[in-house]
Amino acid sequence: MGSMIVDHIYPATGRPNGTVTLAGAREIDHAVRAAAEAQREWVALTVDRRRDLLIDLADVVHDRLDELAGLNVADYGVPISFAGTALLLERFLRHFAGYVDKPHGVSTPVNGSFDINLVEREPYGVVAVLTPWNGALAVAASCAVPALAAGNAVVLKPSELAPFAAQRFGELCAEAGLPAGLVTVVPADAEGGEALVRHAGVGKISFTGGGTTARKVLQSAATNLTPVVTELGGKSANIVFDDADLDLAATLSAHQGPLMQSGQSCACASRILVHDTVYDEFLEKFVAVVAAAKVGDPTDPATVFGPMISRSAADRILATIETAVSTGAGELLLGGNRIGGALADGYFIEPTVFGGVDNASALAQTETFGPVVSVMRFRDEDDAVRIANDTPYGLNAFVQTTDLNRAHRVARGLESGSVWINQFSDISPQGPYGGYKQSGFGRTGGLEGLREFQQVKNIRIAMR
Incomplete structure (x- = not known):
């Protein structure tokens, strides 16, 4: 041919x-x-x-x-x-x-x-x-x-x-x-x-x-x-501990999650694990950061969130959201809809946040490759590592904490090719990058x- x-x-x-x-x-x-x-x-x-x-x-x-x-x-x-x-x-x-x-x-x-x-x-x-x-x-x-x-x-x-x-x-x-x-x-x-x-x-x-x-x-x-x-691909976990700088963690989680290439990146942290004691406070800050992101013309330097790659991709992501809502996979806290108005001809979907998600659900286990994140609770370090590793993927993991000893302990327990402590995934020529498992x-x-x-x-x- x-x-x-x-x-x-x-x-x-x-x-x-x-x-x-x-x-x-x-x-x-x-x-x-x-x-x-x-x-x-x-x-x-x-x-x-x-x-x-x-x-x-x-x-x-x-x-x-x-x-x-x-x-x-x-x-x-x-x-x-x-x-x-x-x-x-x-x-x-x-x-x-x-x-x-x-x-x-x-x-x-x-x-x-x-x-x-x-x-x-x-x-x-x-x-x-x-x-x-x-x-x-x-x-x-x-x-x-x-x-x-x-x-x-x-x-x-x-x-x-x-x-x-x-x-x-x-x-x-x-x-x-x-x-x-x-x-x-x-x-x-x-x-x-x-x-x-x-x-x-x-x-x-x-x-x-x-x-x-x-x-x-x-x-x-x-x-x-x-x-x-x-x-x-990946279904990366972002672990937010109770000693984390929650303002920083909320910003990092938003821009490493639904706002990173509009969620269309294998590096996205689409599962956010938050310690019980700071869950509500973090979630409020996180949703506020995501909601404030400017959606629109990709050529505008102020725009943070752009379109999905195709109509079929947008339809697939919306179907994932609808299934998650109908099956009770979590509580829809933000987004979930196609964006209309001046952006109606493009393939725009609102940044979408689900809270209280069960890690065993399809929402938490299947790579969406879209601006959809699942927020869930954990009790302690062992629980956080267990949930983070409970996935067929292992590309990235993220840890938000001010305790360096804890950061090292948790990083060693995570089944992931890269672990990022208090920062975005920032690929550099000096560091190897790749995945574990699938x-x-x-x-x-x-x-x-x-x-x-x-x-x-x-x-x-x-x-x-």
């Missing part, structure tokens, strides 16, 4: 704001073959030249930060106040450029001889990076950049729902002087994505998205036994993230 051109629908208005050319199997094949050729050129460069080219790309991205933020808004209606993931891209480029010219191998002795093992790390060749609609530039930063630093080429497939920022990133790679084809951006639907994952020329796959799609990716990758690193496997960021895109070779040298 060849390429096709489709309209891109802007979620804030429900109307087209451009077109996107979706790659078919033929275009995918061409991209992978071109990437393989470019990768050979890339690793033939000296390490200092590769390092400098990544720094040059960081400079180019820096000069286009506002443009890239605007394209994020055009992609999926994220408020411009939250659209600065291009800055994350710049930070990852500068950080991982520093790894390129550093030693990566080690030598080890061999028992019973004077031989030497040289343990080297080499690139996979072509890395396929499949990004979600809600973070193409963030995933380009956390996955594509380390892959490049490790000596690979990248074929980046953004969602057809959000192609513009990723396509511009591909153009900037060429402007910075990277070899032609080293970073190829191919927007595609599920069929194009499958062609990429099944391609025999792909050496490693990075997938960020939902668990259902991840299972399909793993099945397709099994065709060639291609290794996969995944970062998947939230994925492998890591991005840090030295661990670089290692994901390197394979190990052992060379034994006879010393006689």
Whole structure:
């Protein structure tokens, strides 16, 4: 199947704001073959030249930060106040450029001889990076950049729902002087994505998205036994202890929960666990912060809360809310409705808060991927950790407390790839990020993230 051109629908208005050319199997094949050729050129460069080219790309991205933020808004209606993931891209480029010219191998002795093992790390060749609609530039930063630093080429497939920022990133790679084809951006639907994952020329796959799609990716990758690193969904718990700064906790909980990309992020803390003694006080403060958030035009710097990605997503989230109300999963304290008036043509839903939620309910156990949070009580530390871990997911967890000893105790007990103490989830190039349980496997960021895109070779040298 060849390429096709489709309209891109802007979620804030429900109307087209451009077109996107979706790659078919033929275009995918061409991209992978071109990437393989470019990768050979890339690793033939000296390490200092590769390092400098990544720094040059960081400079180019820096000069286009506002443009890239605007394209994020055009992609999926994220408020411009939250659209600065291009800055994350710049930070990852500068950080991982520093790894390129550093030693990566080690030598080890061999028992019973004077031989030497040289343990080297080499690139996979072509890395396929499949990004979600809600973070193409963030995933380009956390996955594509380390892959490049490790000596690979990248074929980046953004969602057809959000192609513009990723396509511009591909153009900037060429402007910075990277070899032609080293970073190829191919927007595609599920069929194009499958062609990429099944391609025999792909050496490693990075997938960020939902668990259902991840299972399909793993099945397709099994065709060639291609290794996969995944970062998947979450139902993250935010634990508010009785000694927490409740004003700060309410603000953090609102902006890490229903207000974070309008609740459309795997990193959202959609379960808020509050100690019995401060439950009512916290809930009053939290609901007030959420209710005060400005909803509206994503291009307005004052807007905090934007639209859902599509009409079908909005319908699905509303159905989840209606089911929660009808089954008595919790008390609806705020929101729960589609937003009309001047925003009626867009896919806007009110930020929604349920209180007194049973953690065993579908509302608390199923990832909604929308602006819906469940607030529930806990008695003590052990109870909080038990409830937090009672989920199939383990991407993020959050702890609000002024007791550092407690913070460490609780963090060690949480089944989560990341634990954030008194702060938002703020991904950085220095720290590894990834999930436990059904939230994925492998890591991005840090030295661990670089290692994901390197394979190990052992060379034994006879010393006689």
